[in-house]
Amino acid sequence: DTGVSQDPRHKITKRGQNVTFRCDPISEHNRLYWYRQTLGQGPEFLTYFQNEAQLEKSRLLSDRFSAERPKGSFSTLEIQRTEQGDSAMYLCASSPHSSGNTIYFGEGSWLTVV
Amino acid sequence: AQTVTQSQPEMSVQEAETVTLSCTYDTSENNYYLFWYKQPPSRQMILVIRQEAYKQQNATENRFSVNFQKAAKSFSLKISDSQLGDTAMYFCAFMIFPGAQKLVFGQGTRLTINP
Numbered sequence: 001d002t003g004v005s006q007d008p009r010h011k012i013t014k015r016g017q018n019v020t021f022r023c024d025p026i027s028e029h030n031r032l033y034w035y036r037q038t039l040g041q042g043p044e045f046l047t048y049f050q051n052e053a054q055l056e057k058s059r060l061l062s063d064r065f066s067a068e069r070p071k072g073s074f075s076t077l078e079i080q081r082t083e084q085g086d087s088a089m090y091l092c093a094s095s096p097h098s099s100g101n102t103i104y105f106g107e108g109s110w111l112t113v114v
Numbered sequence: 115a116q117t118v119t120q121s122q123p124e125m126s127v128q129e130a131e132t133v134t135l136s137c138t139y140d141t142s143e144n145n146y147y148l149f150w151y152k153q154p155p156s157r158q159m160i161l162v163i164r165q166e167a168y169k170q171q172n173a174t175e176n177r178f179s180v181n182f183q184k185a186a187k188s189f190s191l192k193i194s195d196s197q198l199g200d201t202a203m204y205f206c207a208f209m210i211f212p213g214a215q216k217l218v219f220g221q222g223t224r225l226t227i228n229p
Contacts, residue, residue: 031215042118042205042219043159056216091159095215103209103217105151105159 002026004106006092012112013082020078021109025094032075033103034067035091036060043091049075050097082113116141118206118220126226127196134181135191135223137206147209148182149217150191154202162204165189193225201227 005024013019025032030051035043046065048056051072061067064082069075079086089108095101118139127133139148150162165173165182172180177194189208193200203224207217 033216035217040221042207042222043217044219045216048216089157093159101215102161102164103215104161107156107158 004092004094004104006106006109008109009107010110012114015084015113016081018078018080019082019111020076021090023075023092023106026104029094030072030097031095032069033093034077037089037091084113087111087113116218118208118218120206120220120223122223124224126228128228129196129198131196132192132194133196135204137189137220139187139189139208143210145211148189149207151205151207152202153205196227198227198229201225
């Protein structure tokens, strides 16, 4: 069990460019989450997958953001036309199916938009 | 609205001392879990302890214990015999069930253990 893996760990991009982050959850975890964390704040929920189905999206997830989880394994989070306000840590997490199970986090992907 | 409030932005204690981190939350739901997560400088969020709201007994994990007061919606974390490795950001969070199992986090408390 290698834990939740995220790539890249750091990304610097110019405003207006598109970026994509990848998350590989713990194997056999069918729930996958994306959170966003800005400096000095706790993580905020963005979206949630159960297997390949995206079941919930936060209002924080504007139409410039899109997340996918093809085949119910890894997930990608794409941000189009990045803005400086998108600068944050993007955390991926996964958990087994049963209700109340512990959610395991990855180390996160830092995005800086310049 | 469901919120979590951590009123102590920063705390600092000497190694081997006991420290208590405060957390209050607000929800109208009856079925939920409460968590304390630790985020060391390496940034990976690690679960410290969890509490089922339907259980009256306070959870303990080695040097970590909680004081869960459901009526007051309070969930404090006590760290006994603190160690240098306990230095981290600590986040209180809750999760309603059944449902998406999404966590609602507080703003965090930066804890520093001094040698």
